[in-house]
Amino acid sequence: MEVLRPHYSRTQFAERGQSIYQEKVKPYVTDRDEGKFVAIDIETGDYEMDSDDYGATERLLQRQPTAQIWLVRIGDGTTYRIGGYQSGKRS
Amino acid sequence: MITGQVNALYEAVIPVHLCDATGTTHQFEAVLDTGFNGTLTLPSEIITTLQLPWRTRGNVLLADGREDTFDIYVATIVWDGKPRHILVEAVDMMPLVGMRLLADHDVWLRVQRGGAVQIAGISEVENSAAS
Numbered sequence: 001m002e003v004l005r006p007h008y009s010r011t012q013f014a015e016r017g018q019s020i021y022q023e024k025v026k027p028y029v030t031d032r033d034e035g036k037f038v039a040i041d042i043e044t045g046d047y048e049m050d051s052d053d054y055g056a057t058e059r060l061l062q063r064q065p066t067a068q069i070w071l072v073r074i075g076d077g078t079t080y081r082i083g084g085y086q087s088g089k090r091s
Numbered sequence: 092m093i094t095g096q097v098n099a100l101y102e103a104v105i106p107v108h109l110c111d112a113t114g115t116t117h118q119f120e121a122v123l124d125t126g127f128n129g130t131l132t133l134p135s136e137i138i139t140t141l142q143l144p145w146r147t148r149g150n151v152l153l154a155d156g157r158e159d160t161f162d163i164y165v166a167t168i169v170w171d172g173k174p175r176h177i178l179v180e181a182v183d184m185m186p187l188v189g190m191r192l193l194a195d196h197d198v199w200l201r202v203q204r205g206g207a208v209q210i211a212g213i214s215e216v217e218n219s220a221a222s
Binding site: 006017053058069073 | 132
């Protein structure tokens with residue numbers, strides 16, 4: 001497998017990734033998807049969804065081996081939380 | 092079963108075993124953090140030592156309410172005696188074990204200095220209860 005490196009700034013990853021999520025993924029999300037992870041290639045807009053975070057990225061890389069991946073967790077404003085809690089902020 | 096200890100700072104510490112690029116296993120200490128809903132964090136120093144491959148980026152909500160974007164790497168952890176691929180967030184503090192790594196396990200803590208920490212797979216516990 002090709003060695004992956006980030007080709008965009010952190011801000012570009014976040015902005016492009018969230019934009020693709022809102023436009024291409026969120027309209028099709030159901031209640032059953034809450035807690036799943038979405039791996040989004042910010043270059044092609046392709047994405048994969050999986051209950052496992054590693055699994056979502058692995059499946060996307062099988063189709064897009066050079067994917068620049070932004071990872072989203074459905075039902076929360078951020079991919080992960082480290083002791084941080086905010087009510088009412090959902091994606 | 093994975094065993095550890097509550098230290099003098101009242102942190103529940105366990106050993107984690109991670110593989111480097113050559114497959115050699117390295118042991119590090121990690122703190123259980125039920126407020127972390129990912130799998131594992133590692134400081135960049137350990138990520139460099141293990142030569143973990145970069146995989147993705149994501150945002151993290153921190154305890155002070157700030158959001159930040161983190162690099163996320165792939166690691167192989169020996170967990171329950173078996174190698175398993177996981178995603179690891181690069182965070183420059185002591186390694187944290189999150190709730191996703193503890194999923195499908197029972198966690199038992201004796202919260203006093205030197206107290207025991209025990210983590211066992213749910214099937215492991217149910218099998219031993221049945222026998």
